Amino acid sequence: MSGIMDLLQQFPNLPLAQQQEILNSPGMTPPDGVEPNFDHPANRNDLAIAISVICITLVTFSALIRGYSKLFLAKRVRVEDYLGLLAFGGYVGIACTYYMQLHYGGFFVRQWDVRLRDLQVVYEYAIIFALLYHIPMLFAKTAILLEWIHIFVPNHNRARNRFFWLARFMMILNILMYFSVFIAMCFSCIPLKANWTPWLTGKCIDKEALYITTASFNLVMDVFILLLPQRIIWKLQMTRNKKIGVSIIFSFGILSVLCAAGRLYATQHLSYQTKGDTNYGIGPLYLWSFSEVTCVLLVFNIPGMPMAFTEGRLGSWIRKLPKGMSSKNSRAPSTWPRTNRNINEYHSIEGHSHAHLTSMELSNTKDFRTPYNHGPALGDEGIMYLTDYKVGVNDDLRGYNGSNFASYHGPEA
Structure with missing residues (x-):
């Protein structure tokens, strides 16, 4: 490994033919007796495509239904709706980098089955993914907390309770954390290009500690957002079944908690550059991160959907559906309530x-x-x-x- 690193450090000064030979070589020395397979390596790209299609479909559908409710039925747009739109834009960005990993590195592909030139692109888009990841998380979680203040503390301009101050504290903490981590990642290496250019000398911070800290913060924040409205919901004067129904609407955050826990696990077990099979370990990190952002956006979109x-x-x-179906399948009078009101x-x-x-x-x-x-x-x-x-x-x-x-x-x- 040290010999390869020494050769890479001299890369700019090597003849062009030798440079091309190095770029076309495996991104990692394969185990003894293993031949690199650049054309048809073992992978789980089918799983990655299926998860991405499901996630993108759910987020797009829920965003369209929420937008329809807000624009054409409520006819009122708040600050959190604009933040949600910005979060969706960031989501589109990370979806693009997700598919770049699918194209260049694949999912669950051993690093020795990836050419060094493609591995450089993998590292570059991994940094871009990490940066873009913070955009939907920053805007979506802020939008969620803003909307929940409007829902559960409707007179917050005149009367503020514990829920209001907890939500505000979490909102400020969320903004400060994601913004500071975004800045730290922008300067994770100086110059930034040193992250994916092994022959470029740069000053880099400990990215492993940074990523684990961010993943831990995400998990804690998701748990607090999940629990925040439950106390108020269960104090409402309504039947138990209706309480359960309302609680479920505000409990989709449990999915984001599970994904955040998976992301933390994948982050802790990732072999970082020069330390092991990074390309193989980065696949689970993409899957958990993309799923987590999807669930956070669903937490924001779903409460605004029922009116549609x-x-x-x-x-x-x-x-009209129950009435039409009952009259079609039975001669008995429809049980759908009739009223002149x-x-x-x-x-x-x-x-x-x-x-x-x-x-x-x-x-x-x-x-x-x-x-x-x-x-x-x-x-x-x-x-x-x-x-x-x-x-x-x-x-x-x-x-x-x-x-x-x-x-x-x-x-x-």
């Missing part, structure tokens, strides 16, 4: 069933376009609702983009 299936043309079509009197509490709010002492001439009325932060009775609402027929509340609302009577004694 309960309101507007799509919601109207879905509401205006549909605006109803809204979804868990994204599937309808609930009717009564006993609301509100004038039917009021239109609440500012977010929320009362919420879990207050001791008196109020309504927790995902975004906006206005008073409709018979003094009922109708959500604009929503998903969930529930009667709340303050914290339990």
